[in-house]
Amino acid sequence: MSTAISPANGRSLIDGGEYRLTGEDFRQISAMIYADAGIAMPDHKATLVYSRLAKRLRALGLRNFSQYCELVSSAEGSDERQEMLAALTTNVTRFYREPHHFEHLRTQILPPLIASARKGGRVRLWSSACSSGQEPYSIALTVLSLLPDAAQRDIRILATDIDPNMIATGKAGLYDKNAIEPVPPDLRQRWFSPADGDRGMVRIAEQARALVEFRRLNLIGDWPMQGRFHAIFCRNVAIYFDDPTQGAIWSRMVPLLDPAGALYIGHSERVSGPAERLLRSDGITTYRPLVGKETRR
Ligand SMILES: C[S@@+](CC[C@H](N)C(=O)[O-])C[C@H]1O[C@@H](n2cnc3c(N)ncnc32)[C@H](O)[C@@H]1O
Structure with a gap:
């Protein structure tokens, strides 16, 4: 998997893996997670977005992130949007953390x-x-x-x-x-x-x-x-x-x-x-x- 290219220009941001995540896909996903949860996704989180959401693409049988963005932006995709949110939040915790x-x-x-x-x-x-x-x-x-x-x-x-x-x-x-x-x-x-x-x-x-x-x-x-x-x-x-x-x-x-x-x-x-x-x-x-x-x- 290689990361490159300014995410703003719509060209491939992550490629060479199973799926292609373009700058435009990443921009859309970041905008949705910011609107839904307030979570900021700067460009260096592209690899994290790729690895956490690739599982969802696989489960849904989608070919690329553009299809995924289309789904989660649509009314029929509201359940999947929840899944996306769950996949992108970090839930690490433990008993008596910071005792x-x-x-x-x-x-x-x-x-x-x-x-x-x-x-x-x-x-x-x-x-x-x-x-x-x-x-x-x-x-x-x-x-x-x-x-x-x-x-x-x-x-x-x-x-x-x-x-x-x-x-x-x-x-x-x-x-x-x-x-x-x-x-x-x-x-x-x-x-x-x-x-x-x-x-x-x-x-x-x-x-x-x-x-x-x-x-x-x-x-x-x-x-x-x-x-x-x-x-x-x-x-x-x-x-x-x-x-x-x-x-x-x-x-x-x-x-x-x-x-x-x-x-x-x-x-x-x-x-x-x-x-x-x-x-x-x-x-x-x-x-x-x-x-x-x-x-x-
Ligand atoms: C890293 S965990 C922290 C858990 C615990 N507070 C601790 O310190 O161990 C972050 C939690 O924040 C939740 N979270 C993220 N965005 C949120 C939001 N907008 N509203 C409520 N919870 C949110 C995530 O789902 C996740 O469970």
Whole structure:
């Protein structure tokens, strides 16, 4: 497979492989993924687009990317457009990824909330690009480590992602047993059990699943939630967006944060745009709202 040629001129961008991806095909695919998900696809992602979508062309028996573009641009191709989106999003995640966030949640955010929940108070947490569920379940396990009967209290974790396949995987709560190695041993032992009939698979306990509500949500679309969150995890998704999209998302998140809440972002991300003046750093990639007079101008 060879890559060459300016993608803007419609000539072959990737050729010599099974299919030909022209500059015009790439431009169309990038425009669709940007419009649908806010994901920016610069030219150097052409090889990634080729390798992830070649499987779809093969499954559909198409001859080239131009046919694929025609399909996903048409009304009949709306299901395939979803498949395209799923193929082009990166879903890498793991339990307790960036563990300092869960430590901060456990020690700085949850203690007063747990005390309030014991007396009937409401606690709301949001994992806003939850992928296959490891992030919201790590939040759930952190809650359970402090309050084993959390599912009987008014504590809920909203877990959202654009990809319905990820939502389905999260809901199932079934993981390879090697995937739970980063979970602290006491929590691993208490809240996972071997899945019936699935050798090497484990299922997270009902008490953890009951805390998490999985929903499909596009971060560049409408957010129907009402009420504030005591913690928002928005990690390792903004890196796929351009600067204006990132700034807009941070600005929409700040008003949804409880004044005593925290926003956790990915290790290579930073809060930018107007939201920067409304938040203060409280540790590695951890932000708290500035309140009242604290607000920076
Ligand atoms: C790399 S994963 C990050 C998962 C998790 N937050 C973590 O840090 O481990 C990125 C996730 O963002 C989701 N995503 C991409 N664009 C999105 C959008 N516009 N709205 C909601 N989720 C999106 C993808 O489907 C994917 O599951």
